[in-house]
């Protein structure tokens with residue numbers, strides 16, 4: 001960043017102010033974008049909730065008679081669980097982003113906004129491919145894995161009848177949709193299908209085409225340290241008469257799903273987010289806990305703010321997420337749109353406290369404080385902790401513990417062995433010192 005921009009902070013501030021301006025006039029820019037999109041033959045839909053967006057997409061697919069589709073990576077789709085919804089309704093929905101494809105095979109959930117399988121290693125992936133028949137032999141060489149996925153996905157692309165994408169940006173003045181990927185999967189997915197549906201959060205708008213120079217430069221650098229992401233597509237509308245391929249029908253679904261409510265509140269700066277994942281990479285809590293600990297598609301500092309705001313009404317347990325921060329401020333420092341994440345986390349903590357919202361999953365800290373401040377109790381607890389290794393978690397009274405351990409792997413307890421080792425070591429050292437002392441005294445006595 002510093003190599004190309006001597007004052008990257010000024011760029012972050014500019015990006016933040018463009019986003020703030022857009023959010024301040026969101027209604028006007030949405031109307032402008034709708035007009036620009038429809039003027040070129042794109043169908044525009046507005047969905048107030050996640051369920052509404054799912055139903056809208058399903059009816060578009062049904063109207064076009066599409067039952068097989070490919071989907072490129074979209075956090076908005078993760079947010080509303082679009083994939084399971086479509087599969088339940090008889091639509092074959094294949095993830096075309098390599099990471100998301102592996103997540104789908106493993107029936108797993110993403111743990112990072114940009115790198116959804118950051119929690120998996122190549123050996124696990126090679127085993128998944130073998131299990132699912134994508135490979136006939138075990139090979140954990142990353143290039144081989146990628147080549148095998150490519151062969152498997154290519155046939156599916158050609159058979160699909162529709163493609164769902166998200167959108168990184170939508171220009172209000174031109175109605176141009178911008179898709180950014182590193183694999184080119186959305187481009188490939190769109191080429192052979194007759195129908196394209198883009199699911200877009202309403203905050204993805206930017207006022208003018210030239211604003212993209214700011215955001216595209218920041219997104220690549222913040223997400224993957226690239227000057228520009230490998231594939232940047234600009235979609236103007238459905239395929240024109242002069243184009244040889246591409247969808248003849250283009251639908252854009254603008255989704256609110258709680259965003260208007262956030263916009264009306266005092267944490268609206270979170271809507272500036274361009275989903276780069278930089279705050280996750282830098283956060284010491286995320287780095288230890290991983291994305292799954294946040295129980296939401298959005299993990300890390302952005303998730304700790306966004307999840308309670310978006311899903312808090314239905315899932316009060318998200319009220320404890322803003323506490324998953326040391327408030328070190330690193331997330332704010334790296335955020336390309338200068339979101340004051342620590343301030344928002346504090347605001348949400350305060351709100352939860354004032355409203356007496358306590359997550360049912362939160363572990364009361366008072367018993368731990370008693371334990372940790374009494375040396376005798378702590379010693380006893382450490383000695384007894386060995387029983388943790390053999391707890392019969394299947395019995396009813398231990399069910400809550402089973403749920404808790406379902407998301408965490410505790411190291412095997414040694415029952416205070418370390419303390420015993422320190423004690424015996426101290427004893428040995430003391431003995432050694434005494435012996436040396438005695439020897440010194442005897443030498444002194446023997447001197448003439």
Ligand code: SF4
Nearest residue numbers: 273274276277279335
């Ligand atoms: S909050 Fe900022 S750093 Fe985090 S994902 Fe969003 S834009 Fe990136």
